[in-house]
Amino acid sequence: MAEGDGIVNTGGIEFYMTDDQGQEFKLKGVLTVTSPHEEIGEEDMTDQDSGGTTEFSPSMGTWPDITVTLKHEPNSPTHQLILEHKASREKRAFKIVVPEEDGTTQEESGIWFVKSYTPDNGAIGSKRTATLVGRPGPVTRTDSEA
Numbered sequence: 001m002a003e004g005d006g007i008v009n010t011g012g013i014e015f016y017m018t019d020d021q022g023q024e025f026k027l028k029g030v031l032t033v034t035s036p037h038e039e040i041g042e043e044d045m046t047d048q049d050s051g052g053t054t055e056f057s058p059s060m061g062t063w064p065d066i067t068v069t070l071k072h073e074p075n076s077p078t079h080q081l082i083l084e085h086k087a088s089r090e091k092r093a094f095k096i097v098v099p100e101e102d103g104t105t106q107e108e109s110g111i112w113f114v115k116s117y118t119p120d121n122g123a124i125g126s127k128r129t130a131t132l133v134g135r136p137g138p139v140t141r142t143d144s145e146a
Helices: 077-088
Strands: 014-018 024-026 030-033 039-044 056-062 066-071 092-099 105-119 129-144
Touching: 014 030, 014 077, 024 077, 077 105, 077 129
Parallel strands: none
Antiparallel strands: 014 024, 014 092, 030 066, 039 056, 066 129, 092 105, 105 129
């Protein structure tokens, strides 16, 4: 993984979904993507010997939602793919490709299901966007070549 200043994003993040045949498609018009990082739960372990303070131990992990914001084009192939995936209620493969400052990329992949897809209200004079939210299962991270 590249080391850098961690400040400048010059673009190039890609998000891929699979269709009902398992074929991978790159979503068009991606603006933002949240990178999933496992969240560790906690279990209250407080007992009479805890010295008047609450004690916790780590418990099960949870993969938080992935949120993708993209330009919204009604009836585009991206729009249709998302609607089909959401209607299927299936878990399918996804992939996020993140460019690093040194030209290499990092890939995050796994399975997910689409929870919601919300196009904006179409206000006059504004850029059309939509928000896609899905829940991943385990996520694998790999470095790839430039």
